[in-house]
Amino acid sequence: MTNFQKIKYSFKSLINSNLGQYIISILIISITAFLCSPLANTNNYHVVSFILLFVVSFLSTFMGIRPVLLASTLSALAWNFFFIPPHLTFHIEKTEDILIFGLFFIIALLNGVLTTRVRRQEKIAIEREKRTNALFQLTKELSKTSGIIEVVDVSQKEIKKNFDVNPIIILQDGNEKLVLPESEKLKLINYETAQWSFSNTEKAGANTEHFATNNYTYFPLFGSKIKSGIIAINNYNKISGDKISFWDTFVVQISNALEREILIEMAQKVRFLDESDRLYKTLFNSISHELRIPVATIMGASDSIINSENSKEVQMALCNEIFTASLRLNRLIENLLNISRLESGYLSIRLDWHDINDLINKVLNELEYELKDYTIKVNIPDEMPLIKIDFGIMEQVLYNLIYNSSQYAPPGSIIQINTLFNNNKFIIEVLDNGPGFKEADLKNVFKKFFRADGSKTGGLGLGLSIVKGFVEAHNGNIIVKNNIEGGVKFALTIPSEIPEIENI
Amino acid sequence: MKEKETILIIDDETQIQRLLEITLSASGYKIIHAQNGQDGLVAAATNNPSLILLDLGLPDIDGQNLLIKLRDWFKNPIIVLSVRNTEIEIIKALDNGANDYLTKPFRTGELLARIRVVLRANSIIDNDSTLSFGDLCIDLLNHTVKLKNEIVKLTATEFSLLSLLAKNSGRVLTHQYILKEVWGYGYSEHSQYLRVFVAQLRKKIEENPSKPKLIITESGIGYRFGE
Incomplete structure (x- = not known):
């Protein structure tokens, strides 16, 4: 760090601390009053009031409301004490000066208060925009995903980025039981609390009403139709104030995305089952038919040869039927083997x-x-x-x-x-x-x-x-x-x- | 009629055994059975059959291994009868010393024909200098081939290919084996040479080269010389 950076850094930290702001207010007003001291014994002491007002307005652009109030009061008193005749007293001779002093005091206060209020509004607006953006980003990223695993990955990444916490998403197995994946990180998870939160669709764990002794806080992920799992985070206390509703919106978005993916997957499974069921039935029906016909022919014809007195020609004809049936059976087996070679990918x-x-x-x-x-x-x-x-x-x-x-x-x-x-x-x-x-x-x-x-x-x-x-x-x-x-x-x-x- | 030839059937499927016994006995062969590899080895040693029909899927020992064991001392033909129908398995069996290979299900007529061929080929004496197959006559000493008493002009390679096939008539020779015997070790991957020469030979000695009767293709495995 260079010296300049050091100074800049320490100044920044001074401004950011409360005490620092008070000290800066006092210092700046004192310096301004001192710099204006040549005007003290002239008739131009009114100018000083404008300079002080300007300084107060300037301070209010980057300081909290209390230090600004302090600066306003201080500047009013300093103007009165050092500049309004008689000097070095708080006594004011002229009535118009009393009026001006009063006005000065009010303007300085108003000025400070209004500016800081505007700043606070602005800060809120920026924060709000940041959140809207973050939510927009989340929805955009989630809509790009396909598959549950991707949704989980994107969600965890976005949470980490926006809330500075370590999220762990745990999904259920389809039977309302959470499945802990094998991972080192997951050893920190308290399964009972997670499952309780999931089953009761209520947050639980650290900083909540239930199981508060946990290190982690657990939030159920539930959509309109299905519960998909839970999110666990390690520092719920970091999410406070109006950030809570931001967090809740995040969780809802993730829940919806997960629900969507789970529903898609379920639909695919159903389709697949339907398809394989249909194939199975077709195969079963036709194979049993295809097997029975030649077997019936072989049985019937050979039975007739064994048990009936037939002429030589009839016997030959029956044997021919048996032979044809066996060829057909053989072809069937060959084709079944070939199709399974093709389908299995072992060809x-x-x-x-x-x-x-x-x-x-x-x-x-x-x-x-x-x-x-x-x-x-x-x-x-x-x-x-x-x-x-x-x-x-x-x-x-x-x-x-x-x-x-x-x-x-x-x-x-x-x-x-x-x-x-x-x-x-x-x-x-x-x-x-x-x-x-x-x-x-x-x-x-x-x-x-x-x-x-x-x-x-x-x-x-x-x-x-x-x-x-x-x-x-x-x-x-x-x-x-x-x-x-x-x-x-x-x-x-x-x-x-x-x-x-x-x-x- | 000469003494009945003995055939040893090594197969654990009783239905196949019965079928073979009925058909082969009717054709005048004497049949011995063995249900597994061990019994098969013993039966082969005690009876010295003229031919063995061997199934590869035996309960106690793999047929390919049994084949290798048998070939240590058994000189008569062995025909493999198996449901295993991949080219790799067939080539392996032929390399292990089987004279022929039939996949189940097979036609009994086909089996009888193959049995006749290998038994006859086995009785051809090695020092015969001329081989005759119908109208075709091959003089091994003078390197001449006659078809219907007319000399057929063959190149040296064509002649060595033809004589190799003819000397092993009835037996399936794998591509690798033929390439090695006729062209030498370096050519075992060049099956296209073999195809071209077989096509040329067929044009010279077959009555109808597109429906060959002498040089028969065994798909994906090799060639067999028949008549």
Whole structure:
């Protein structure tokens, strides 16, 4: 600290202390009177009264009312004693001087009182504005938050800034019980008092009527519908006078913000539960149906083979039914496993170079039985390069697409598979000349559990949503549209590069 | 007819055991069962079966470990039958010495075909200098290949690839294994070479290269030479 700063600082502290203000008043009036002393024996002693009045007005701009009153009285007496003839007595000769003295005294008093009053009003106005600003700031910050944790953080920060106390916000667990988070600071919290304040929606703890022996004071946070928790602060005595109502407004604002967030969270939970409940029901209904049908077929057919005298042809037909049912069961399991792989996020794609011929052959072989009544056309250009894919995953994609066509296009239809390589992307199209989808259904085709009217046998409506998920896992996309000449066209595009092959 | 070939089934699922016994007995094989890994090891040692069908999910020991133990001394073919269908698991089993791998559920017709192939391949004597598969004839000594009695021109790499596959006919060879055998250690990550050569070979020896019958792709795992 420089000397100048020291002086400035000590002067400031002098002005701010009560005693200091009295001393300054006396000093300044004495100095002024002394400086005016050359005018004492002249006829200009009236001028001195103006100078003194000016000094009193000046003092009243930065001092309390009592020191100003002292200064006014002192200046009136000093003027009378030293300047009004006869000098060095309080006696006044001329009547007009008595009048002037009286007026001087009143003006000095009024002056001092009014100025300090204006100053006090101004101070209140500034304080009020500060609070309005602080509240505005709080509301603004709170409205920006999303989520309970953010509201708590913002609230604690704003309280610290405006009240110079350490706030701790404790929330309830949903069963009207406060939950103390694990934190060092929270060891200072008296749980009973906090819970009492929360349950009775009344402040408690230090400087209140209840549990006054606490170090902390606890304020319940409650909105119009729900109680969210409490705020605990360590120095409630710092908040006094008209600051109390400011504090109360703060608490109300925070309560409302918390209530809003809790209500939003509750609504989300309800929505989520509804959604998962709906999914669960759909899944449960369709799975039990999808499982029962093939199981019933297997039971019925095998029972008939075991217990009835059938011709060889009938037995073969029954065995065929059993075989078909088992294929269907197997597909169901495969799709359920695939959808859970997709949904769980455990799907990992292992890219490697593959021949698209291999992919298509493999799938057509697997679907041989299902496709026996269809004409299959495959178009692969001669210059088709190797593609980089996860073979197993793409096998499922193509399997589901072609199987889907066989389900929606009637037997005898043509199913066509085209491949194309263009711009570091390969395209696989699966077309059929069946009836196509209804326009309204097209946008739902890839949705889980969606089943268009007119599909042949059961199915969960998972196949195409798996296709989409798997294609997207390859960073590709898939579109579906109805062909102008009839039937459906699926086209998937997946980025791939051309492999580097030199002198092998 | 020669003596019945014995197949040891190591599987703890009785229903699968029954199904296999019915189908395989009907096809003329003699069947032995083992419910767990320990019994399986003992049964393999005492009966020396022509083939083992091994399930990976056994109650006492992991099938992959059992496979390694068996391969210490058991020379006849082992086919793994398992519900585990990931490529990693399959490649691991093949690396551990399985001749083939079928995932459950499987078609019994397919199983019988695979059994026939591995049993036959096992009986091919190593010093045979020519291998024939239908119209295809491979002369290992003279490095010549004939299709319908006409010489097929192959590059050196194509020939070594074809002879590797043909010598192991019926057996699934993993990409890694083929790359290592034909191109050497440095190339085990360059699967694109293998794809290109397989495509070239197919054009030369397959009747319909887009529907191959000789070089069969095992998705994500490797190739198998069939007929």
